[in-house]
Amino acid sequence: MQELIVNILLAAVALLAAVLQLIGQKSSSGMTKKQKVMLWRILAATVLLLGLQSLGTSVFDSLGSSGRWLRLALYLVDYLVIGYDILRKAYKGIRNGQVFDENFLMAVATLGALALAVYENGDYLESIAVMLFYQVGEWFQSYAVGKSRRNISDLMDIRPDYANVERDGKLEQVDPDEVDIGSIIVVQPGEKVPIDGTVVEGASTLNTAALTGESLPREVQTGDAIISGCINMTGLLKIQTTKAFGESTVSKILDLVENASSRKSKSEDFISRFARIYTPAVCYAALALAILPPLVLMLGLGQSPAWETWIYRALTFLVASCPCALVISIPLSFFAGIGGASKAGVLVKGSNYLESLSQTRIVVFDKTGTLTQGVFEVNGIHHNEIENAKLVEYAALAESASSHPISKSLQRAYGKEIDRSRVSQIQEISGNGVTAVVDDHTVAAGNDKLMDRLGIPYISCYSVGTIIHMAIDGQYAGHIVISDLIKPTSRQAIQALKSAGVYKTVMLTGDAKQVADQVAEELGVDQVYSQLLPADKVEKVEELLARKRGKEKLAFVGDGINDAPVLGRADIGIAMGAMGSDAAIEAADVVLMDDDPMQIAKAIKISRKCLGIVYQNIVVAIGIKLLCLVLVALGFANMWLAVFADVGVMILAVLNAIRALFVKNL
Amino acid sequence: MKKTYKIEVDCANCANLMEEAARKTPGVQIATVNFMTQKMIVEFEEGHEPAGVMQDVVKACKKVEPDCEIFL
Numbered sequence: 001m002q003e004l005i006v007n008i009l010l011a012a013v014a015l016l017a018a019v020l021q022l023i024g025q026k027s028s029s030g031m032t033k034k035q036k037v038m039l040w041r042i043l044a045a046t047v048l049l050l051g052l053q054s055l056g057t058s059v060f061d062s063l064g065s066s067g068r069w070l071r072l073a074l075y076l077v078d079y080l081v082i083g084y085d086i087l088r089k090a091y092k093g094i095r096n097g098q099v100f101d102e103n104f105l106m107a108v109a110t111l112g113a114l115a116l117a118v119y120e121n122g123d124y125l126e127s128i129a130v131m132l133f134y135q136v137g138e139w140f141q142s143y144a145v146g147k148s149r150r151n152i153s154d155l156m157d158i159r160p161d162y163a164n165v166e167r168d169g170k171l172e173q174v175d176p177d178e179v180d181i182g183s184i185i186v187v188q189p190g191e192k193v194p195i196d197g198t199v200v201e202g203a204s205t206l207n208t209a210a211l212t213g214e215s216l217p218r219e220v221q222t223g224d225a226i227i228s229g230c231i232n233m234t235g236l237l238k239i240q241t242t243k244a245f246g247e248s249t250v251s252k253i254l255d256l257v258e259n260a261s262s263r264k265s266k267s268e269d270f271i272s273r274f275a276r277i278y279t280p281a282v283c284y285a286a287l288a289l290a291i292l293p294p295l296v297l298m299l300g301l302g303q304s305p306a307w308e309t310w311i312y313r314a315l316t317f318l319v320a321s322c323p324c325a326l327v328i329s330i331p332l333s334f335f336a337g338i339g340g341a342s343k344a345g346v347l348v349k350g351s352n353y354l355e356s357l358s359q360t361r362i363v364v365f366d367k368t369g370t371l372t373q374g375v376f377e378v379n380g381i382h383h384n385e386i387e388n389a390k391l392v393e394y395a396a397l398a399e400s401a402s403s404h405p406i407s408k409s410l411q412r413a414y415g416k417e418i419d420r421s422r423v424s425q426i427q428e429i430s431g432n433g434v435t436a437v438v439d440d441h442t443v444a445a446g447n448d449k450l451m452d453r454l455g456i457p458y459i460s461c462y463s464v465g466t467i468i469h470m471a472i473d474g475q476y477a478g479h480i481v482i483s484d485l486i487k488p489t490s491r492q493a494i495q496a497l498k499s500a501g502v503y504k505t506v507m508l509t510g511d512a513k514q515v516a517d518q519v520a521e522e523l524g525v526d527q528v529y530s531q532l533l534p535a536d537k538v539e540k541v542e543e544l545l546a547r548k549r550g551k552e553k554l555a556f557v558g559d560g561i562n563d564a565p566v567l568g569r570a571d572i573g574i575a576m577g578a579m580g581s582d583a584a585i586e587a588a589d590v591v592l593m594d595d596d597p598m599q600i601a602k603a604i605k606i607s608r609k610c611l612g613i614v615y616q617n618i619v620v621a622i623g624i625k626l627l628c629l630v631l632v633a634l635g636f637a638n639m640w641l642a643v644f645a646d647v648g649v650m651i652l653a654v655l656n657a658i659r660a661l662f663v664k665n666l
Numbered sequence: 667m668k669k670t671y672k673i674e675v676d677c678a679n680c681a682n683l684m685e686e687a688a689r690k691t692p693g694v695q696i697a698t699v700n701f702m703t704q705k706m707i708v709e710f711e712e713g714h715e716p717a718g719v720m721q722d723v724v725k726a727c728k729k730v731e732p733d734c735e736i737f738l
Contacts, residue, residue, distance in 0.1 A: 032674075034676070034733075072672070088732070089732060089733075092729075092732055096729050149702055149704075259700070259703075272682045275682075327682075331701055331702060335702040422672070474681065486685045
């Protein structure tokens with residue numbers, strides 16, 4: 001019965017190898033030359049083994065004593081076909097002082113089994129089959145890892161292949177590296193923008209999903225800055241490049257993501273250290289298993305030592321002990337996690353940061369530009385006698401000569417072209433406001449001091465923000481409240497962080513206490529520190545760092561513009577809305593391409609998922625390994641089971657690692 | 667000076683071994699092997715010629731992992 005199963009199994013392997021070989025002929029399969037050669041070897045060895053098995057022992061027995069050696073020779077040839085490289089590597093390893101690796105384990109195990117078989121003139125099948133299945137497993141491992149590596153890389157591949165340059169009235173495709181700064185490139189609908197620049201002609205809708213994970217299209221028109229990596233969806237665009245390809249956003253991002261897995265996490269370090277101790281340890285354990293029990297049986301209990309049984313168990317123990325699944329799946333999980341995150345617009349600069357991110361318990365925000373839009377807007381108009389629009393119009397016109405952010409926001413609120421001819425006699429009273437004549441009315445726009453100065457009674461405002469009182473022809477006409485707008489998702493983002501396990505949220509700001517407290521209350525932030533200078537922010541973060549407990553990590557979220565020192569000081573610096581901002585990409589450990597604060601919680605969730613997978617893999621791989629080792633040592637499992645357990649765990653771990661790539665629904 | 671080389675290596679553990687071997691090579695300040703992107707990033711010490719040092723790195727890597735490939 002077992003013979004039948006074995007034969008069916010071998011036939012299946014032969015068939016599989018043949019089919020894979022056919023698939024491998026297509027260039028799209030991505031098989032390396034080494035893998036193809038290995039497939040031929042697997043195919044040849046399997047067919048030969050099947051042939052020898054079907055001949056049976058009787059044929060050789062009829063040849064007399066030489067038959068035994070002929071049979072051995074033929075099996076030996078088969079063994080060498082499938083396993084010569086393992087033997088060679090094991091030999092080289094010993095010579096170079098790297099004794100204990102998986103090649104050594106396999107060589108000793110199979111040679112040992114072979115020697116036992118020669119001694120008994122018994123079944124050579126097992127040692128060859130173990131080698132064969134080990135090689136099949138190795139082949140799948142190398143193919144699966146190679147394939148998933150390429151899949152992840154392809155997913156992240158936002159690298160444009162060419163740029164269209166107009167030469168003599170014709171479009172030519174050139175290598176983006178060869179385009180000089182200031183040249184005009186043409187991007188057709190459906191193409192990627194290859195280089196950062198400014199639109200000089202045309203208008204279109206851009207898909208920025210590859211950069212930000214945000215599917216909402218973005219409109220651009222002549223004069224707008226445009227970032228490489230976006231996909232042009234509707235219209236033809238002519239772009240004047242402002243950067244070289246190597247300095248463009250898309251190159252920077254690719255560089256960052258590709259190098260991310262070079263910064264190893266603690267889990268990865270743990271695994272490499274573990275593998276270094278583990279392999280020698282199992283070798284000694286196997287040696288002990290081969291020697292100690294028989295000695296105890298013989299000397300202690302006076303029974304027969306049963307050397308063959310124990311040596312066989314020791315060899316099986318070696319087969320079962322391969323650490324591949326562990327060593328391969330951990331870096332793969334991190335790689336997939338970083339890849340998945342970058343798809344969602346979260347760039348993580350290293351596996352170590354992904355790990356820290358998952359341990360984040362305290363999040364410190366910079367207010368302006370992070371939780372608020374950092375753009376001042378008219379937020380309310382109170383106590384006015386005339387229409388809102390009219391009041392804003394007068395204010396905008398009166399302030400038209402100023403470049404102060406406040407007057408800029410008034411002009412934005414007005415929304416129309418400023419007709420300067422309507423304004424005359426503009427007088428700026430520093431620290432107070434302006435007076436001017438607009439459409440033959442005297443208009444005064446400014447703070448309390450200005451009103452006091454002009455002797456006009458005014459109504460104080462209880463809203464938070466900058467108040468601009470207006471007086472027209474000496475009469476109080478109401479006031480305009482200008483404040484920094486809270487981002488629509490900020491409150492939700494704080495909630496999401498709380499549910500993602502962050503127990504403390506802190507807001508730092510240079511703004512007045514009243515403004516800061518109101519914003520904090522509105523958002524549900526736990527702690528606020530206001531009226532801080534940039535240097536004070538570093539100090540506050542240090543204070544918070546000193547107070548945190550144990551392993552928990554502190555993340556600082558800023559817009560990357562003025563807060564580089566703070567970003568560097570926190571355990572993890574997160575810069576947001578960084579699309580196109582080089583400084584932020586440099587300074588931060590995690591870069592959020594979008595400026596939606598919900599991304600912070602998303603980044604933490606992605607890291608949690610990835611680390612979860614890493615721990616699952618560590619626990620499952622080590623757990624199954626140990627279980628197998630115990631079963632083998634007790635004699636409940638044979639070499640077949642050991643090989644299948646090894647290959648099976650490895651494949652499961654690789655598949656599990658790939659899961660880290662899918663982050664869409666987090 | 668920092669240079670990046672393309673490599674070909676089959677298993678993550680072998681990549682770790684290569685990294686260790688490269689780090690121990692004289693003239694190399696830091697070496698990182700990125701198994702996932704199949705790249706080796708080597709930072710050379712001052713006064714060492716990268717080309718010469720890389721010959722030694724290749725030799726050292728071949729010693730620990732005969733199957734590996736470094737494209738200079």
